Amino acid sequence: MKTQKLLVIGGVAAGASFAARARRLSEQAQITVIERGPDVSFANCGLPYYIGGEIPERKSLAVQTAASLKAMLNLDVRTRTEAIAIDRTAKRVLVRVLDSEKEEWLDYDRLMLSPGAAPVVPETPGIDDPRIFTLRDLGDMDRIAAAAQPGMRAVVVGAGFIGLEMAEQLHRRGLTVEVVQIGQQVLSLLDAKLAGMLEDELKNNHIDLHLGEQVVRFESAEKELLCHLTSGAVLPADLVIMSIGVRPESRLAKDAGLTLGERGHIAVNDFMQTSDPDIYAAGDVVETRERTMGGQIAVPLGGPANRQGRVAADHIFLAEKARPYPGSLGTAIVRVFEMTAGTTGFNESGLKKSGIDYDTVTVRDFHHASYYPGAKPLNLKIFWEKGSGRLLGAQAAGQEGVDKRLDVLATAITAKMHIDDLCHLELAYAPPFGSAKDVINIAGFTATNMHDELLEVTSDFPDASADVQLLDVRPNAISNMTPVPGAINIPYAALRSNLDKLDPKKPVVAFCFVGKNSYFASRLLAQHGFKVKSLAGGLSVNNRQKSISC
């Protein structure tokens, strides 16, 4: 077998994983890695945390160098070198050394395209102001860290994952931070009520949110940059972070005639081959199979990137032992001060777009045994296919244990589990770690009850105009402290003996603080002939005013 020449364009997550795996599978391969930036294989997910000082050492983010990769993996790594064009017929790539402008053709037997995705920079007037930054690599990080001084005013445009992390970290650095978000909520992937918990957390930390707003113009004033918003509001800033999203760096692929997806990502098969079988692509630049239902999905995150790189190397060297990339779920998580929220699988807008007939419920319980000190409430929303009960997606928000529930549910979705499977997941339980009935089991019970028509839920309070009896089953004392207008208060424990206070001909919507006692009340009332719905998640999820737990 002749020596394989592997050429890798982009040496961060997918490219570095590809090269490392390739080397483990072939000592003989000649592996060259071209990287436009000055660094390879750095920890890009850590960039915001260095800016905020949580990660104190810059070097912990830049572990590998061209020299270390040479020593460890015998890779020929060329940084500050850009790929200019692909000549697919001759199987070679034109590269330019950025510092010398020297150009050179590099041959390949197999090419890996892993150039990543670049932050979107809109064409807003004034966007070229040097006080406006994006964050992608160590250089960006250094520039922001140099510019962002305590006491300054920062505006973060875009409240996705990076935007939220940057808002927190700039605040941690001592800046005053405001966030501008085009949508009506932060993290557009997330359920609005769960996103609301992150919004509350931002506000509690004195970060102002401007929802439903865009910057229409940046104006350079004497000592500040003025961000003019759609509404006419003007936010003065010393520093602006643009974090409105990323776009795949697929120009090179496009110019070479490779097939792209609808949104400009490189299209690949299950072994990460592009439309040219000798050219692979992986990481933020590609779109892959959506794991649950088989559509297309682009997930610009480190986990999929690393694993895709590995799949491509296996395909080149392992012949029939190579296993396909099974697709991406889109599992993602973000911490915002003391709160954490995340998602896996389908979200509600994805389900609506796909036309899947789904059902959903939000439950709330403590992240570990309620009687063990430190128990924090955790909100969990799951989505399943109506009829089959197949789990399609999950979202969670809370202070503790969000990552664990997302991971379990990502695994369950991957395994094509159904809602009744969630009832009997046997999760690790000792008081510091969980509950005898974990919130995931509770979600399974609730969904199964809905599926079995034992329970009807509503995700929202009824309209004021709705002809229903709004039943507050919280204890009297609590209901009196935080009354809900228009509601009848009959505590759950007193309900059996007070049925005469309800009109059996009029539908009931029962609620409590978290949706548990209202479920109990629903079962009781349903058996007495009432038409009744329980408010899923209760006041805790559906009332942004502070409610008192019951």
Place this chain on the structure above:
Amino acid sequence: MKTQKLLVIGGVAAGASFAARARRLSEQAQITVIERGPDVSFANCGLPYYIGGEIPERKSLAVQTAASLKAMLNLDVRTRTEAIAIDRTAKRVLVRVLDSEKEEWLDYDRLMLSPGAAPVVPETPGIDDPRIFTLRDLGDMDRIAAAAQPGMRAVVVGAGFIGLEMAEQLHRRGLTVEVVQIGQQVLSLLDAKLAGMLEDELKNNHIDLHLGEQVVRFESAEKELLCHLTSGAVLPADLVIMSIGVRPESRLAKDAGLTLGERGHIAVNDFMQTSDPDIYAAGDVVETRERTMGGQIAVPLGGPANRQGRVAADHIFLAEKARPYPGSLGTAIVRVFEMTAGTTGFNESGLKKSGIDYDTVTVRDFHHASYYPGAKPLNLKIFWEKGSGRLLGAQAAGQEGVDKRLDVLATAITAKMHIDDLCHLELAYAPPFGSAKDVINIAGFTATNMHDELLEVTSDFPDASADVQLLDVRPNAISNMTPVPGAINIPYAALRSNLDKLDPKKPVVAFCFVGKNSYFASRLLAQHGFKVKSLAGGLSVNNRQKSISC
């Protein structure tokens, strides 16, 4: 439909869950709960933590009372009442009120047996000494809390889950604690090396361990109780906790002629029916299907108990909508000071007993991104069926994130996932929560490499007599500080240029600190024609002396 009379014997986890679910499914049912003890539905998993003061309020463990269950669920709860005999023909149970000695027959349409399991008390001479305690209920807890004064010496006999929790909590209360364990390790379910990490943690907290020992005699001396061990050692104690295991309280069932399992548990079908279809059983008293391979298993823990109670109620009231209990995995977890360890699915002795041809590997990585502050090493061992690659069991030990990995792997085992499925679990990753390649992915990669014959591992250092080259691929400086006798040190980064220092005819066992660089070295050497194995888990798992990370 006539009113169902449900009679429940034992009102803690399974019995309380059964009764609560039954009430939600039937307002009409007449539900009576008999409980021998003074308390129902208490949080028995919390008992040790109250003794140690971690749970400060006793009332947080005893949430429900007979009165609250009457108000909430219309249950007729009779505490301090013991079931004496079952008359299956007449469908009635003879009960005795303990305080008045009054006896009475109670009729049932369906009977639930959920009496739990009692701590095993051996017939050791001197066992009746009042300074010897077991821990099962709130009364036991109160007695231990009253007796255990700071400064006292406690001996805990049995180092299972309860024994370890009690050792920590008595230490927390200010007692000097020693632990006596019949086996050669704590937690006999666990891999010996992972158990060793808990043993180190106990010792670091000044808790002496006496492994391979039993108490053969308790001797009441003037001011202390002397525990005489098999070895002849004598441990003076002011207080002894017997925690050597539990036995199912199945006498009533046995006397009634119900079928028992081999170890005395009540046998049940998938709907928790005993050999008498009108009698159900659930909780610590039963054995159920083992979930993975279909054998029999008894798991005396709160999670299965609660869910089994629910299944039984569903079977009575939901007709064809009732779903079977899918069996138990045996997921369990324990925290010992700063360390946590746990298991799910098959353990090694279970696999050996079952005669399953299995393979296993231990990997070690950080619980979240290594570059994010606070990353703690986590050791993960997985078991899979050779050939098919089906995941059968997992164990983990570490300071953080053990519960999450066990939960994901419990879900994966339940879903009949294979080792290659673990490679592509898309788990939630942001630096505070995980890694782009989680330790679970790493376990999948490693197992798949073994399956694909890309990697051979050994779980132990070779015998001194073995004719192998022991290759230390750690950096020189570290190897010099903690040399391993008989090993050749060639750092991984220098291996390619030093192949001539190894004898190609002699097998190599490569090792490093965690097993990662030794894997890299194995791949390199294998491609150069060497017969090579990598030491799984490296020195971190296989060397109880303190090793230095590389």
